[in-house]
Amino acid sequence: MKVTIRKWQTVSSWHWDVSEECCGICRMQFDACCVDCKMPGDDCPPVWGACKHAFHMHCILKWLNSNQQQCPMCRSNWEFVTTD
Amino acid sequence: MFYCVQKMNIFSSNISNNGNNFQVNSSSGAAGGIGTIKKTPNSNNIQPQVKKLVIKNLKDTSKASENYQVESWSHLSNAIDSIYKKQPIKQTLEELYRMVDNLCSTEKYATTLTYVVSKHTKSIWDIGLHYFKTFLLSSTNLDKKLRIGILINIEKERNGETIDKDLLHHLIQMLLSLQIYESFEKELLSETSMFYYKESNHLINEYETPEYLKHVNNRIAEENTRSLRYIDPSTKRAIIQVVEKQMLEQHLDRLLQKGFNQMVEMDKIEDLELLYSLFTRVNGLSKLKSAWGQYIKTAGASMLADTEKDSSMIEDLIIFKDRMDHILNISFSKNDQLNYSFKESFEHFINTRQNKPAELIAKFIDSKLRSGSKGISDDELEMVLNKALALFRFIQGKDVFEAFYKTDLSKRLLMDKSMSIDVEKSVVLKLRNECGTVFTAKLEGMFNDIELSNEIMASFKECMAYTEHIKNIEMNVFVLASSNWPQYTPLNANLPTQFLEYQEMYRKFYSSKYPNRKLIWQNSLGQCVLKCFFQNGKKDTISSLLQTVVLLLFNNLNQDEEITLGKIQELSGIELEELKRHMMPLINSNTRILSRRSKNKSKILEIDDLFSFNKDFTHKLTRLKVNALQAKETVEENKKTNEAIIHDRQYQIDAAIVRIMKARKTLTHNLLMSELFQQLRFTPKPVDLKKRIESLIEREYLGRDQNNPMSYHYLA
Incomplete structure (x- = not known):
């Protein structure tokens, strides 16, 4: 044995685990924030519907509050899904 | 007691003058002596001797004296006027004399009387002066000789010879007393003006600026003492103004041109202080301001231009700024105008080289915050950081600094290279105070990530x-x-x-x-x-x-x-x-x-x-x-950071264009450009702006005017 490892310091970056890159409503990346927020991160998370479509939480809430109850992508009834 | 007696006398004489028969035979001097003792004739011969005391009734005498003072005063003053006007007088001279005699016994009237008289005549002193003056002026030569003599003596003293100052003092006092000083003053001023005109034109070529300024300062001091010593103090201001005008005002440009830059370069604090104080005397501040600004601009720009010295540029700039601060604080007593010009010039030259200074400041701070930069105490570190940030304040392209600072900070944090997290945080705090929370939000986020990860x-x-x-x-x-x-x-x-x-x-x-x-x-x-x-x-x-x-x-x-x-x-x-x-x-x-x-x-x-x-x-x-x-940092990384900056700036330009056009609806190309230069925090190249406008037209945010291709419309 010539070399052994004593300590390993590594770096990783986290991203939202979303299949699409952009939010379908505001067209901003999920790693960035929705148009109303300034800082990306936990304050502006994506949410998923039963139809597996994801949007910025703020974006879809705006949509639902305007009395639209369907997913803007597929028109199926919107239901929040919490992933564990 | 004495007063009373005197009064009595006044009354008695007065009464007798009025032709009254009431007689007081003897004023015995007794207090209130109103009663008198009358001896009967032959009383010495009669035996036994009988002395008869006759008591007369107390007469009311005050009536006559009530208005006496006022009345007699008006008589007198009328009489004096009449005498001078050579008109007849009502009263006899005898009467007038008595009035004066009586009135003069009270002090009040004594002085007023003198005044009334002097209204009409001159004192002996004045008459003497008058005749002396006429004598002096009548023989023109004497007057002239006198003035020339004084002037020659003054010039001699200016040239360093010793003269009889007391004599000159007396002579000038004489001119003042004779009231012919004013015309002499004019001559004196024009003579002074000539003298200093010649001297300044001669010396400005011969002396270096600091030497010349010292000379001027001495001359002003000399003139100051001279006017206090033997010329009239009232002339002091005028004469010093003449000196300032001839010695300084005429030569302001020349003085600055000839020696200012060298003086600043050699840190001649005292000379500069003198220069500042002399220039403020003659409203030369605006000229000093532009020379000062110009010096900083050229000196700074030459420091920036030398690309080989990039590695030490920031340290050099910090030293340069320290020196200039020192001059400003000590020599120029923190003058606001000069301070403003200092800042303006610094900002101007530091931004002449696009982006590089910002990058180098970030790197400089990085080198200080890295572990292993040794031999520096916390206080010193704090001071150096403050100075570096003071330079940062002048930078327009703050985004460049941020980008490089961020890459460096990330390395320090992730590779355990940072000397102290506390110092790191204090720097970020300073940046936040300088540029606001938006600027440092990401930097602070980085610290949070590290803490959270731990x-x-x-x-x-x-x-x-x-x-x-x-x-x-x-x-x-x-x-x-x-x-x-x-x-x-x-x-x-x-x-x-x-x-x-x-x-x-x-x-x-x-x-x-x-x-x-x-x-x-x-x-x-x-x-x-x-x-x-x-x-x-x-x-x-x-x-x-x-x-x-x-x-x-x-x-x-x-x-x-x-x-x-x-x-x-x-x-x-x-x-x-x-x-x-x-x-x-x-x-x-x-x-x-x-x-x-x-x-x-x-x-x-x-x-x-x-x-x-x-x-x-x-x-x-x-x-x-x-x-x-x-x-x-590798070359690629540097390139990457620069690209990231350019990339970010595109969005900023786009946002600014849309913001302006949304407000204005229609704008010509030139107006849009000038508004953009105002709004953007960095100085963009016009070519880049044009590209962004093109791109926005393509994406149908803007449209060209059909008739005038140089004008844009905002398309909602």
Whole structure:
């Protein structure tokens, strides 16, 4: 044995685990924030519907509050899904 | 008592003058002596002698005196007027005399009387002066000689000869008393003006500026004492103004041109102080201001222009600014106007070179905050940082600074290179005070990520998976929110299976805490502490993750077995150029852990170079750092940062154009450009702006006017 490892310091970056890159409503990346927020991160998370479509939480809430109850992508009834 | 008696006398004379028959035979001097003793004639002869005391009734005398003073006064004053007008007088002179005599006994009237008289006549003194003056003026030569004489004497004194100052003092006093000083003053001033006109024109060529200024200062002081000593103090102001005008005002430009720059260059604090005080006397401040600004601009620009001195530029600028501050504070007594021009000029020259100064300031601060920059106390560090940030204040392209500062900060944090987190945070705080919270939000986010990662790591180390499976190796993971940090491109490498297992364990642990998140491993930022076994002992090496991957390959080889670079690349799965970069320190003469055998002697690694583990390696230290290149900035990284800046600026330009056009609806090209230059925090190139306008037209945010192609409309 010539070399052994004593300590390993590594770096990783986290991203939202979303299949699409952009939010379908505001067209901003999920790693960035929705148009109303300034800082990306936990304050502006994506949410998923039963139809597996994801949007910025703020974006879809705006949509639902305007009395639209369907997913803007597929028109199926919107239901929040919490992933564990 | 005496007063009473006197009064009595007045009354008695008055009464008798009025032709009254009432008689007082003798004023006995007794108090209130109103009663009198009358001796009968022959009383001495009659025996027995009988003395008869006759008491007369007390007469009321006050009636006559009530208005006496007022009346007699008006009589007198009328009489005096009449006498001077050569008119007849009502009263006899005798009567007038008595009135005066009576009135003069009270002091009040004595002075007024003098006044009334002097209204009509001159004192002997004045008459004397008058005749002396007429005499002096009548013979023109004498008057002239006198004046010329005085002037010649003054000039002699100005030329350094000694003169009879007392004599001159008396003569000038004489002129003042004769009231012919005014015309003399005019001559004196014009003569002074001539004298200094000649002198200044002569000396300005002969003397250097500081010498000249000292001379002027002396001259002003001389004139000051001279006017106090023997010329009238009322002339002081005028005469000093003349000196200032002739010696300074005429030559302001010349003085600045001739010596100002040298004086600043040589830090002639006192000379500059004198210059400042003299210039403020004659409203020369605006000229001084422009010379001062100009000096800073040219001196600063020449410091910036020398690209070879980039490495020391910031230190040079800090020294330069310190010097200028010193001059401003001491010599120019913190004058507001000069301070403003100082700031303006500094800002001007520091932005003449696009982006570079901002980059260098960021690097300078990085060099100070890195661990290992030694021999500097906390206070000194604080001071240096403040000075660097003072320079930063002048920078327009603050985004450039931010980008470079961020890359440097990320390295310091992730590679444990930072001297102290507290100092780091204090710098960020200063930046926030300077540029606002938006500017530092990402930097602060970086600190949060590090703290959060440490917390997560601590809880990870307590969980089952870690305690049971991760042995012998101390693992530490930083998890970054990608938007806060510079963009890293993930590097591929075939990590040892052990590492992959650990990564998987951590990933599971992390997603149990944070669902919906996925982790992307940044291999380029990983580093390891290795224990290497050489024949002469063990060494700890701090190496990059990629170096570790390479070194671990040699565990599977026999002692002295060689392996080609191509094979290493194949086994490690690292991209070739990146691999070469990481291999270089391992074969470096100082830390030669691997031996290289190559056909050519060039430093560049070739694909068929052979490497083996250098078992004979020795070094005086037991702990070696071979990952320095990770912390260093490479040319590519620099390029990447610059590209990122340009990229970010595009959005800023787009946003600004849309913002302006939305407000104005229609705007010509030139007006739009000038508004953009005002709004943008950096100085963009017009070409870039045009490109962005084109792009917005393509995306139908804007449209060209059909008739005037130089004018744009906002399309909603």
